[in-house]
Amino acid sequence: MSEITRVPLQPVAKGSLTRIWLGVALAVALGSAAAVATRYHGLVVETVKAGQGAMPTSADVVLVNYVGRLASGKEFDRGEKAVMPVEGVIPGFAKGLQQMQRGGKYRIEIPASQAYGANEQKSPATGEVVIPANSDLVFEVELLDFKSAAEIERQRQMIQQMQQQMGGQGMPDMPHGAPKP
Template sequence: MTEITRVPLQPIARGSLTKLWLGVIAAVLLGAGIAWAAAPKGVELTEMTAGTGANPTAEDVILVNYKGMLADGTVFDQGQGVPLPLQGMIPGFTEGALKMQKGGKYRMVIPADKAYGAEEKRNPMTNQVVIPANSDLTFEVDLIDFMPAAAFEQRMQAMQQMMQQQQQQSGGGGGGGGAPAPGAPPR
C-alpha cells in the first residue's frame, strides 16, 4: 500500500480569520458600489396628482399638456392638448408615459442616455442650440387621454374629411351670388 504524503496544517494566528472575513466583505461591498454607480439610471417619475384607470401602451397616442425643461429650469418646449405617438418619442419619455394614468399630473426626469445622449438639438429656424448634448431633461406632464394609434388615425382622417367638406361648401361659391347648392331653397 502506498502512503499519502501528509502536509501539516499550520495554526491560524489569533484574529486572522476575522480579518480575512472583513476583507471579503469589504471587497463585495466595493464591487457592489462600483456596479451600482456604473448602472444606467432610469427615468424618475413623480406623481403630483393621481390619475385613474389603465396605463397607456407603447402603441398608443397620448393627449397631453406638457412643459419640457433643462436641468437649470430653462424651458425648451411646451404644448397644450398635444397628441404624441409613444412609438415616436425618446425612449425615456415613453418609459415614463407607460407608468401614467389618465387625468394624472406627473414630473418626469429623463437621464441624458434615455433622451438625446451626445446629440444636441437645434431650432431649425434659428439654428440655435435648444437642448445641449448630454442633457438630462425634465417634463411636467398632464395626461388628458390616450387611445390606440389606429383609432387616432381614424379620428384624424374623419376630421380631415369634415374640414374638406366645409371648405367645399363655404369656399366653392366665391362669396355668394351664384346658384344655390343642390337641394338648398332658392334665395
C-alpha cells in the first residue's frame, strides 16, 4: 500500500494555465530524454534510468551499487553489491531507496538535515574527517534487487535445514562412473 501525501494547492494566477500546459507539452515532446526528478522536503531523487516493478519498503533489505559524494564532488564512499537494510541507513538515503525500482539507476541529493546533520563522520581506519558537519550529500545508486526481511529469514532457515540434513557429512558421494572433482 502506498502512502499519499496531500499538499495544499495555491491559487493559479490568470494566464498561468496556458504556461503550465505549454510546459507539459514541452516535457512530453522531450519524452524520456529528460530525467525525472522528485523532491521531498529538500531531498531530490532523480531517475537516471527507470527500473521495473515494486519499490522497497522501510522493512526491506536492498542490494545496491552506489557512489557517495559531498556536494563539492569529492567521493567519500563507494560500494558494489552492498547489502543494507533500508531502515538502517541515513533518513534521506532510506527515503530515496523507497522511490526506486529494480534495475533502475538514480541520483539522490540529500540535504544535511536528512543525512548526518551537525555530526561529522570520520574514517574508522584513519580518524580523518570524510564527511564534514552540515554536509549535503549526493549518491548515484543502482538498485540491483531487494527482499523483505521475512524472505531473507526464510532463506536463512532453508540453508540451516539443509546443513542439518547433511549432518556434517559434506557433499554426498558421486554415483559410480561419475568423475570426482
